[in-house]
Amino acid sequence: MNRNATDIFEAERRRLISLAYRMLGERGAAEDIVQNAWLRWQSVDQTTIETPAAWLTTVTTRLAIDSLKSARANREIYVGVWLPEPLITENPVDSPEDTLAQSQSVELALLWAMERLAPEERAAFILREAFDTDYADIADILGKTESACRKLIERARKRIEDKAPRYETPASDVRDLLNRFMMAVQAKDKTEILSLLSPTALALSDGGGKVRAALRPLTGAEEIANVFLSLAAKEREIDKLEWVEVNGQPALLSIGGNDTEMLVTLSADQTGRINWIYIMRNPDKLKDAVSFVTS
Secondary structure, eight states: OOHHHHHHHHHHHHHHHHHHHHHHSOHHHHHHHHHHHHHHHHHSOGGGOSOHHHHHHHHHHHHHHHHHHHHHHHHHTOSSOOOOOOOBOOTTOOOHHHHHHHHSOOOHHHHHHGGGSOHHHHHHHHHHHTTOOOHHHHHHHHTSOHHHHHHHHHHHHHHHTTTSOSSOOOHHHHHHHHHHHHHHHHTTOHHHHHHHEEEEEEEEEEOTTTSOOOSSOEESHHHHHHHHHHHHHTOOOOSEEEEEEETTEEEEEEEOTTTOOEEEEEEEOTTSOEEEEEEEOOHHHHHHHHHHHHO
16 A cells, blocks of 8 residues: 555544544444454555545445444443443543544534434434535435435434433533532532432433443432432542543543542533433443543
């Protein structure tokens, strides 16, 4: 392979990782997909490809669709709630992960909501909404008509609109709300906790069957408050509580012994109350976050 072909691929790598991560919700899986795309790029005669970026997008998308179909079977038997893996932003280092989190928002709430989409629906929605891909190009990538792709995307929007928060919460508001919420939990102030939560708030925790976590979504302010207060009553020792940036938003990471590692972030509705809480406890998905803070 000539140097120019390698340079072409490397110029597209970050965008391809972003696409694959949005499809699969796992960084490692996304990197595997892009590595497979690289192997296919090596084996093809690049001189026959008019638009390398489009070719690589097509290959990556189709590989991600196939991988997602396989992943679905595993997620159906996953213990408890499956949540997308968090991406830690390492400012100001210019790494693929940083570019993914900063240049193209990858909201955890939206990634979770997209789990209800069929693989081709998800691909079409991501290509259009995240990368502003033309309908004609989406049709070429998926091997469908342009009309069929428009219907796929419209159906995808309708299927996730009642799941993903509809208000993009500014980072400063996320940090303030999360700080106030955790302080209220530590103070065991139920009144304050309830005042911060939307009546229809949803809290999701992913333990992966390896640590304790709620096996189903917590729904409503009252249930969420009671569960967090129950956890606070156990007074587990936390060695360190650190602010980190996850998928472009502030998050709190607790580190300590006795099963205390946990990452929490949230989103708010237009009234300024918490409507979605993300709690990652699966140690496999927290490796990068813990390593980043403790290194």
